[in-house]
Amino acid sequence: MSVAPAPSLSLAAAAGGAPLLFRQLFDAETGTFTYLLADVASRQALLIDSVFEQHDRDLSLIRELGLNLAASIDTHAHADHVTGSWLMHEATGCAIGLAAAAGAENVTRPLSHGDRVAFGGRHVEVRATPGHTNGCLTFVLDDHSMAFTGDALLVRGCGRCDFQQGNAHTLWTSITEQILSLPDSCLLYPGHDYTGRSITSVTEEKAFNARLGGNATERDFVGHMENMRLPHPRKIAEALPGNMRSGKPREASAAADWAPMARSFAGLPELSPAWVAAHRSDVTVLDVRSAEEFNGPEGRVSGSVLIPLPELESRTSDIPSDRPLVVVCHSGSRSALATQQLLKAGRQQVANLRGGLSRWAAEGYPLEGVVQA
Template sequence: MLIFRQLFDQQSSTYTYLLADGGTREAVLVDPVFEQARRDAALLDELGLHLLYTIDTHVHADHVTGAWMLKQRTGSQIAISAASDAQGADRYLKHGDTIAFGARHLEVRATPGHTSGCISLVLDDQSMAFTGDCLLIRGTGRTDFQQGNPHALFRAVHEQIFSLPETCLLYPAHDYRGLTVTSVAEERRFNPRLGGELCEDDFAGYMTNLGLAHPRQIDVAVPANMKCGVAPGDPSKKPEPDWAPLTYTFAGIWEIHPQWLEEHLQSVQIIDVRERDEYDGPLGRIPEAKLISLGELAVRAKEIGNERPIVTVCRAGGRSAQATVILRQAGFEDVANLAGGMLRWRAEGRVVENGGV
């Protein structure tokens, strides 16, 4: 069984693709984004996958790759085209290479034109392909910087992508309209830049006259990506919280485990977001937990101090997860959800006040 996920970074409109072999749990990530490395690592952990490779389809100009960061987190190897001239990769890919994960593999096809080092990746059964910025949904990557060449791009698309089966699904590295997937048959017929009866000269003329502004992040992204994402130096990147051993979930929530919390009750503030009858009910409550129901939390957040980190708790962990979002919006940074809530707390025999037997 193939495990497949299409992930999205809203700021750069970048798609990241996770593929894994369901038997061996070996995985690859295509075009990861630096700011989403924490999210991607959480998904890998939740699905029980072992990341073998991150693969960049080219040196991106609009975001910094997450390849280096994920290597630090997971031990994965970095793969990129040998023609990219990027430094620091573990594997440099050439046309015809294969990247194996379990019993599955991706075939590397050189598709230059957007940049000189662009590649596309074709799944072993040719049911899907990942085209980077070479071919987009009803569009193509631009050809006016990073050794771009419209003639090379036209030929690459026709020879390496349009030669795939018509039913092959095509997944681009970007889409700015919310579109997620296309097919070889669709793009052959409907792509307004190089589909239908359009010839190479038509395409070159079209691309030469686009008149697009340079990507806003190009001065940061390209130098960082030439080093596979090493040390982008962006001061906006927040460090990992270090006040407790927290777990980051794919849903975007920091969670804390009951054992650590029980051992450090005096070093945190516990906010119980259940209703009063639950707080006083048979599940009991954690000692010194302050009751502020979820519906009142946004208004009463000013009652909570900043001197200690905050742990939110509810019956099963759902409402308290939302409480962490509310508290962060209110300006609190050191906030975590009690994983499993009071149900897990009681099941593990943790200390309670006012609880029934």
């Protein structure tokens, strides 16, 4: 059976380095940025600051782009969300990277200042930048064109210093000596932002950061940081213990999925033709093409139920409810919309056939009613 090839990656190359794939992802609930980097030539990838609840999204993107994840690494043990590193390790076998100083469980790659984390022909340099916490790290791309600062340095701000062994004097030193010492053109990517700011640069923060830019001195900075009096993050009670386990749940989920579901980057539950073919008697195949297509020369899955997409909303009572649903169309596009509609209507055990009947046929599975050319 043929398998669809991985997509071609035509991506921007960092100056002076091998072509690099770069994606910035966002979790609106916690204001967290997650970063995916990949060496295009080798398809080896690195994930920075993942979020537990966004695991399906991140894994789907990695799989859709045909990447092999070398490591899931965190800039620090977060207090506002739980990392997705353990889940990603379970799904891909990647390394789990966190500062050795954090002392967390399940870390397979303890990181210290001066280490390198490689992904194919590229790497990030590890710089210790404590002060927000004692285990904060900044990851600097090999050509110094970009750096991932976690909470040590934010856009026009920086991380707080009032818990997790934070210290304003230490953070001043970390920022000025390890981050703002990078080339002025270096782009800085923060761990969080809550007002829509997603990127800055060394030049900008030197000039405009209200806490430490312009003519600010260490005394100014410390005076600001020690008088902020912020409430603790609302998820700190669950986030810190969770991150000290590298995101490993205390107990395995008791509710197993009814099928080995994958999710597209758009968040849609999908099943492969191979699984559906092997479990054909356990599911209802719902075909949402037109009647002309269903009875036409392209054929149909044996025993499938026809309800054209325009009629789906008015005919939900016609859909069998005794078995899970696998929704199909020619390419998987119309069936994706049908799957979304069924999920919104409260149907839980429903999935789209990945690639539609086109992929089903390409992988050698039978269709009845096919007219041979």
